[in-house]
Amino acid sequence: MNESSRRALTVLGSINMDLIATADRLPAAGETVGGGVLSRQPGGKGANQAVAAARLGGSVRMVGAVGDDDAGRQLIAALAEAGVDVAGVAVREEPTGTALIAVDRRGENQIVVCPGANAGVTMDGVSLGEDEALLCQLEIGVEAVLEAARRHPGYFALNAAPAERLPAELVRRCDLVIVNETEYALLPELSEARLVAVTYGEQGSALYEDGRLAARAAAQSARVVNTIGAGDAFCAALVLALRAGLAHEEALAAANAVGAHAVGDPSSQPKLSPLEHYLEPRSAVIGSRDASADGGS
Incomplete structure (x- = not known):
């Protein structure tokens, strides 16, 4: 298991600086909520997944883009510190991407993403092995993403978030698609996908193979602090677990445990243990927590 989890994984995606305002509750439209606490930390779905995979024990490289600015340099340093190969991160004239995030006391969030340099991410100059x-x-x-799918000869996984209509060619190319239940409802084309993982909050997660239920795994109890990076941690764990040869139910259960661990961490890029840790009995994996989460995207 340990050697298999080191199989090569490349993450192509966004790299953002997250500006997070934590308040007692989220504002309604047109409303101002006071008493918030501001933090600034590395984020972006791509970077979050790369960091999670590296901390879980994967051999990971990141392909993305940042601006030639202080935020970009800090984000590259954070990726490298987590053990991610950053040779594929381009530095562009556009500013580094930024996510403006509001989080309430229950860990629920609202997010606006300003893509910046992420809008120019390509696979130019990047080669991938089978x-x-x-x-x-x-x-x-x-x-x-479609261009990357056309160029890559090997295993291709897509976290279809934020949800938008997927070309039939892309759906057919995916070996694995990961979504939450809301995204699954918005993307009927996923009924044609080879393998789809869907997260259902307190109801856990499921895998659908060629449109038919193939496996389910229960959610794991967790104390929810922040849900921002939990779905990304789930994605990284599931890909590593399936690539390591775990059976569907075992891979889902491990990914659920990773997601449950992640929601207890205030960071968008939570500290994680090697993947093997999350295959242990539930009490050893998550300890004593008092809410429920599955780490869904």
Whole structure:
């Protein structure tokens, strides 16, 4: 298991600086909520997934873009510190991407993403081996993801978030698609996908193979602090677990445990243990927590 989890994974996706305002509750439209606390930390769905995969024990490289600014340099340093190969991160004239995030006391959030340099992410100059897995998301746009899918000869996984209409060619190409239940409802074309993982909050997660239920795993109890990076941690864990040869139910259960761990961490890029840790009995994996989460995207 340990050696298998080191199989090569490339993450193509967004790299953002997250500006997070934490308040007692989220504002309604047109409303101002006071008493917030501001933090600034590395984020972006692509970077979050790359960091999670590296901390879980994967051999990971990041393909993305940042601006030639202080935020970009800080984000590259944070990726490298987590053990991610950053040779594929381009530095562009556009400013580094930024996410404006409001979080309430229950960990629920509202997010506005300003893509900046992420809008220009490509696979130019990047080569991928047939034994390498590629994990993408949609914060860099469908066209960039579709081009990567055409070029990559090996295992291709897509976290279809934020949800937008997927070309039939892209759906057919995916070895794995990961979504939450809301995204699944918005993307009927996923009924044609080879393998789809869907997260259902307190109801856990499921895998659908060629449109038929193939496996389910229960959610794991967790104390929810922040849900921003939990879905990304789930994605990274599921890809690594499936690539390591775990059975569907075992891979889902491990990914649920990782997501449950992630929601207890205030960071968009939570500290995680090696993937093997999350295969242990539930009490050893998550300890004593008092809410429920599955780490869904």
